[in-house]
Amino acid sequence: MNRTLSFSILTALIVFLIGPFLIIVAASLSAGDTLAFPPQGLSLRWIVKVFTVESFRDSFIMSMILAVGGTFVALLLGVPAAYALSRYKLPFGEAVSTVVTLPIIVPGIIVGLALLRYLVVPFSFSIGVALFLAHTALVLPYTVRVVSSSFNNLRSDMEEAAVLLGATRLGAFFMVVLPNIRAGILAAFILGFVTSFNQVPVSLFLSGPGVRTLPIDMLSYMETTYDPSVAALSALLALMSIGIVFLAERFLGFSRYV
Structure with missing residues (x-):
């Protein structure tokens, strides 16, 4: 060539x-x-108008709550899971890893329909709770995979040395392991945040009156209004995502973890 x-x-x-x-x-x-x-x-009038639309402001706050809260909970669950999968030979460990990554493999529309049919309807969860659980479940695979990479790159003998010097296993984890994988945890948080914030298929099934994420609110807005304000908001969101990923790559070496 x-x-x-x-x-x-x-x-x-x-x-x-x-x-x-x-x-x-x-x-x-x-x-x-x-x-x-x-x-x-x-x-610039359409960019200015974006900040005056009340539904955009409300749905932006909802998306931020879901993205930050869901990613935080996913990290609370994902970090111990990643530690167990990388440090111990668990029974059916490969099967567990596959199950954890299913939300990445399965199309979002199928995940949203399944959550609606088998989680929201039978248990009568509110829309907000259903969205929070769904976004947490969607972000969890990313946190497990990214943090697992950090654990795999960290020498296990550092933790063992701390234990031999008198630290408990839990103390060694918090004093030695976590400080050395903080970049990976932050990278997982950023990736999870961007994934959750821009999520459409699952949120489309689980949104309802008065509770909608920003991408779903943008779709609804376009059904009745065809002005450039949606394009302005899309550009702002794209710039936000690009900026977050750029800063993560600049200061964390984002590509090492994903």
Whole structure:
């Protein structure tokens, strides 16, 4: 493969990946009253309008609660699970690892329908509780996989040395193991946060009157209004996600864990 062809393929790939985002950014700066590309002049009024729509503010707060709270609970469950899977030869350990990663493998629509049918309906959970449980379950596989990578890269003899020096097993975990995998835990939190915040299929099944995540609220908004404010909000969210991932890669070496 010659250099020209390689460069052409790389350029086409970049355009394919970045092109939709650039179109959304351009549409969000349109001065027109309808969503269109190319933009009808340039204006910041739709970006300003995003902050004045009450439903966007409420759903943004809901998405933040679900993303932060769900990821935090997933870490509380995922860190011990990752430790057990990486440090001990558990019975059916491979099967457990497969089950834990199922929410990643199974399409989100199927997961959302299953949670609605077998969790929400039989137990009559409220919409908020159902969404919280669903987002926690979706983020859990990411936390287990990322933190497991950190445990696998950490020498086990460091923990054993702490135990030989008089620390309890639990004390060695908190004083030696956790400080050495904090970058992996933070990387898992960031990945889980972005995944939860941008989640659509599962939230679509579990949202209800007055309780909706921001992506679902954006879909509902587009059913009745076709102005560029949704494009403006999409651009802002994309920039937020890119910024979070960029900072994680810059300071944590994000690619080492995912």
